[in-house]
Amino acid sequence: MRLTRYTDYAMRVLLYAGAQEDGRLSPISEISRAYDISQNHLMKVVNDLVNAGYLESVRGRFGGVRLARDAAEINVGAVVRHTEEGFDLVDCASCVIAPACGLTGALAEALAAFMRVLDGYSLADLLASRRDLGALLGISDPVGT
Amino acid sequence: MRLTRYTDYAMRVLLYAGAQEDGRLSPISEISRAYDISQNHLMKVVNDLVNAGYLESVRGRFGGVRLARDAAEINVGAVVRHTEEGFDLVDCASCVIAPACGLTGALAEALAAFMRVLDGYSLADLLASRRDLGALLGISDPVGT
Numbered sequence: 264m265r266l267t268r269y270t271d272y273a274m275r276v277l278l279y280a281g282a283q284e285d286g287r288l289s290p291i292s293e294i295s296r297a298y299d300i301s302q303n304h305l306m307k308v309v310n311d312l313v314n315a316g317y318l319e320s321v322r323g324r325f326g327g328v329r330l331a332r333d334a335a336e337i338n339v340g341a342v343v344r345h346t347e348e349g350f351d352l353v354d355c356a357s358c359v360i361a362p363a364c365g366l367t368g369a370l371a372e373a374l375a376a377f378m379r380v381l382d383g384y385s386l387a388d389l390l391a392s393r394r395d396l397g398a399l400l401g402i403s404d405p406v407g408t
Numbered sequence: 409m410r411l412t413r414y415t416d417y418a419m420r421v422l423l424y425a426g427a428q429e430d431g432r433l434s435p436i437s438e439i440s441r442a443y444d445i446s447q448n449h450l451m452k453v454v455n456d457l458v459n460a461g462y463l464e465s466v467r468g469r470f471g472g473v474r475l476a477r478d479a480a481e482i483n484v485g486a487v488v489r490h491t492e493e494g495f496d497l498v499d500c501a502s503c504v505i506a507p508a509c510g511l512t513g514a515l516a517e518a519l520a521a522f523m524r525v526l527d528g529y530s531l532a533d534l535l536a537s538r539r540d541l542g543a544l545l546g547i548s549d550p551v552g553t
Contacts, residue, residue: 264411264495264519271498274511298504339514350409353416359443363541365534366419369484373525374409380518389510396508 270346272300272308274389277342280318281334281386282396288327297400308346315345334390340382350374415491417445417453419534422487425463426479426531427541433472442545453491460490479535485527495519 279294291309295302309328312318319331330337352370355361390396424439436454440447454473457463464476475482497515500506535541 363537373522376521377518392508
């Protein structure tokens with residue numbers, strides 16, 4: 264069972280932006296290097312997160328992205344609902360027994376339980392070890408704290 | 409978010425076998441036609457389900473497969489654990505922040521909630537509309553009930 268790579272990358276970008284000193288801009292090139300992910304792959308994800316109001320983007324040589332809201336206001340379940348293409352755990356659309364199949368209901372119930380857990384987390388919760396995250400990402404700490 | 413096609417096919421085969429009159433054999437060719445899935449794809453899944461003790465197989469011209477246990481004794485969560493290759497919802501293995509990332513724990517908790525629901529279902533539960541399933545699959549009803 265997997266989430267899409269798109270969701271994976273979206274969460275990585277949000278965690279990167281959230282690990283920064285408040286308000287500091289992260290160039291996409293920097294995020295790309297830190298995670299060893301191509302800038303092309305990241306660009307689409309970043310644009311989507313900007314359009315969805317999770318990130319704000321500043322253009323130009325010293326530009327980059329930063330969280331558009333407080334990390335506590337970014338709900339993980341909402342992000343995953345936004346970035347996942349669909350939640351069809353199995354391919355019911357092509358399956359002849361769909362109208363009478365008990366698996367559909369069981370999977371829907373299981374998925375609801377899964378999302379209920381993610382709905383209980385904010386980005387701030389995931390950033391509990393923010394200092395360690397910053398160190399792993401090579402984010403410099405300009406105030407030396 | 410998706411389960412593997414392998415899990416999808418495994419559940420379809422078990423539902424097919426479970427929709428039959430008790431003890432009646434289902435030739436793989438029949439299952440293949442009913443779901444419009446190639447026999448080659450099904451063969452690997454069926455062999456695996458036989459080896460795992462969910463199906464029993466009878467060889468020969470009038471051979472086929474049938475449930476090796478009562479449908480009430482086949483737990484859906486156990487089948488999914490057996491057929492899924494892994495439960496790495498995102499690719500933490502390649503991710504530099506894994507040691508300090510709060511997403512790992514949140515996803516593990518969400519996955520546990522997901523599996524807890526499936527652990528509450530047996531194949532018999534999924535076969536509640538067994539008569540309708542049989543009709544959709546074109547399974548003949550020799551006793552005319």
